[in-house]
Amino acid sequence: MTTKDIVLDHVSIRFGSFTAVDNAHLTIKGGEFFSFLGPSGCGKTTLLRCVSGFTDPTEGMVTIGGKDMRGVGPNKRPTALIFQNLALFPLMSVADNIAFPLEVRGIGKKERRKKADELLDMIALPGVGEKKVHELSGGQKQRVAIARALAVEPDILLLDEPLSALDLKLRHHMRTELRAIQQRVGLTFIYITHDQGEALTMSDRIAVMNQGVVEQIGDPEAIYNRPKTAFVASFVGESNSFSGKVSSQSGKEVLLETPVGPLRGIAAGGRTYKPGDECYLFVRPEQMTIANGVQPDNSFTAQALKEEFEGNARHLFLNSQGVDLRLSRINLGAKTDDLSGSVITAGFSADQAIVLPHGPLAGT
Amino acid sequence: MNKQTGGGPLAVGYSLLFFAFLFGPLIIMVVTAFNSSSFPRITPWECFTTEWFGVLFGNSRLMGGLLNSVVIGFGVVCIAVPVGLAGALALSELGPRLRATLYTVLITPILVPGVVLGISTIVFWGAVGRGVGAGYDSLFFNGMFLTLAGQVTFVSAYAMLVFMARLQRFDPTLTEAALDLGATPGQAFRKILLPFLAPAIGSAAFLTLLASFENYNTTVFTIMSQSTFTTALASKVRLGTDPSLSALAVIIIGITLIGAMVNEAQTRRKDMLRSGRAAQSRVYGNPVLSVLVHPLSVFFLLIAIVGFLSWQGSQQDAGVCKQQILDGKRARQEELLEAQRERMKAQKAAEEATKPTVSTQPASPSAFGGAFNSLAPKAEPAPAESANPSPFGGAFNNLTPTTDD
């Protein structure tokens, strides 16, 4: 069990005039499953390469267990990286791949063999040691890459979107497996992904990144339920967004003037807004309802464009005054009418809506 | 052939024509090696013979050149492959602007005429030699050394291109992974990148050996008073030809074909094994056939065939046939001489009859001496090639430069 904390101390990384990472400042606790979540090109991979030692920070510093890592090469750090394409050595057998870290440390053949077999047992792939890498399936390669990284006996395992090449079923299976391995070996996992499902299901904590900036750090629930920026609200999970101007605020409740009319929501994080502030109001599709006589806090008429059935839910696509919206209803097995083409009144409760200052939204 | 994208009778026909152009001259040359005619040709066919192989191996200048070529080729491979590798690695790592500049510099030796390379090499090392006060018997004026230097200059660029092509397919994250797993940079190079490049080292070595062995334009300057196989060959071809060169072509083409077939067997086998279809394949699944198509057995089989054919060939004696041809020629010559005598007589008679007429020599196709040569019987001292240069032998000798001093 290790308790080495990783501290990113005001780390900025620039390539020429391009800023890949802008002033990242956070602590990852030992033994934690920590994810960096963000769209491609947000700087999360650069940050990971910086922790593993392939890139030096332009400003700030990285410490692992209190030790400054500047000038320490990737081969000297207590980290092991699992590459996006896994980077298994194609010319070596599976066992040679796993034993490579021991080989370069000058450990004898017998001991290498023994350790490789142990690790193969651990990843539940006994007896494949003599196979060539290309004879393995995608999921097996995945596990071999993990075994090879564990052979280094690192304190921290870094994973760069390792599941992106797998098909959906296997991906879901590997999520459980990765989490189980992490809990079994008790290492710190730093996980990079653009897939919020992966981040939400596996992580202890998540850092959401956009354009080099860490937007929010928190546990999965906080990230999903209490986004702190417009980007996080729009990137994590599905959200309907209304752009508008603040008319008034009383306590936590904000009244917003939007294209569909006045809407009420809760000011996120106890912010206070002045009348006239440009804001977004976010509400999840599953929080939207069709108003059948009962008047919720917010309601407006909308044109139902089409309805999609996705097994567990029905998604109704709406348009109101040029704002595209989505309304999801859980499938409880009862037959519901197809509403496409009709005009309905939609609404949501103010408690379920969050008001956040203007900022970049996730690309749609 | 894929019809949709243009495979059709036209494409097939054109391809056949094209390959006829590619192989026609070589096949004809090969056939001439077995004709006893002293000039390499197919028509008229005289006798089947293998004596030209003997003539070839008896040519001491060619054989001496062969030894030089082997020595130089070995040296070039040993130097050019590492140099090419260094060049390719350097290019793979440099920033885009530096890379473009270096690439331009390193690729120029391929584009610059070989003649220019040869000249610059001897001029430069000659200047260095004079600079350090070395004599003409020193390294700087030694044909072997100069040829090595001249050839390495451009042959390395070939090797570099081979390595660059291979490096492009290298996944740089493999090196990073090795470093991350605790390897030192040197270990990562030796254990990951070098094994990946190994096949390219083989093909680069082969390519450089071939390029060195074949090179003429640069070598003809740098070899000075010595000769390599190719320069000896060229001077032999320029000064006059006999079918022993065709015999040489037979040997080289034979080696080439064996190499190509063994290589093909090797790649097919590899493909089969890699794809894992070997067990299902009719050939590779059958234990006997599978051994038979192993590259090594293919190689030995071909060698055995060649050995048998050469033994057969060495037993062959064209003496009887040649005697017949010779006799035939003699008779023909007699006839011609007779006819000429007759003509002379008639002419004399005519001259006497009409005195002022200028005498005309019987027209001999002197411009096409080769045709005449072949008519002369072998037993008599045939008109020497040098005295009566074959129509294309003298292109070079006939013209002396327009010198001023």
Added chain:
Amino acid sequence: MGALQASFTSFTNKHGLGVACFIGLTVFFWVVFLIVLPQLAMVDFSFRYNLPQSQIGGANDVYTLDNYAYFFQGNDGTINTLDIGILVKTLVAALIVTLIDIAICYPIAFILAHSATGVAARLMVIGLIVPFWVNEILRAFAFRVLFGATGLVNGIGMNMGLWDVPIDFIRADVALYSGLVYAYILLMIFPIFNAVEALDRNQIEAARDMGASWWRVHWRVVLPIAKPGIASGATMVFMLTAGALAAPQILGGPSNLWFTQLIYQWFNQSANWQRGSAYAVILLLVCIGFVMMMMRVFKVSIGEIGR
């Protein structure tokens, strides 16, 4: 210098100090002692008088434009039509050979890339490469056998009664042109092949589907893709043809000299290395100029050559 140092550091980090030193020293040696200095030495040499050994480095060893003046004016101050003519003829001939090569190689490259499949394609590739493992001199010799006065072509032609006196294909340069076209086929096919191969077959089929004629498909779809390959192949074929020595020596007619033969004569028959160097520099400059022009016209960079 800073950029060089940065690359050296990156080498060291990636491959280790030993490898970095090996790469640095080797490339330095190659560039400086094998490529740059010899060329400079040759240029320097071409500006000197042809002096006897004892006077080299002495008072008479000064720079002169004599060797270049000779190329343009000869000895008597009139225009040296002979040598200039040979240079022009060489360039024109090289251009013709290049064009013929483009014409015959383009269809083959295309067939190889898009029509031939499986075994046929493999056989074609082997068939293309194997003839070029045969020595260049022997390949030229084969053409002499073919086109000589008693060669196969004359033999067949005369036997069939097409002509009765042997035709001198050598003097007419037919043998030379054929030999040169043959010699560099491979260097033309593979660049075009590489370029054309990148073309998606569906594009051709789509164009055919829309009713374009074959001629149009090639002109509008294939040729634009093949252009860099053609330019790269043409550059190499032109340079090698203009710089060829063996084929003209073996196949050239007696009255037709190649410019490289002229250089060869200055060195080996007249022992005037200085003038030979000057002629070599002239050849080099003309060829470089031509290639630059080609690259400008076809808008390709040198980086695409040799791929």
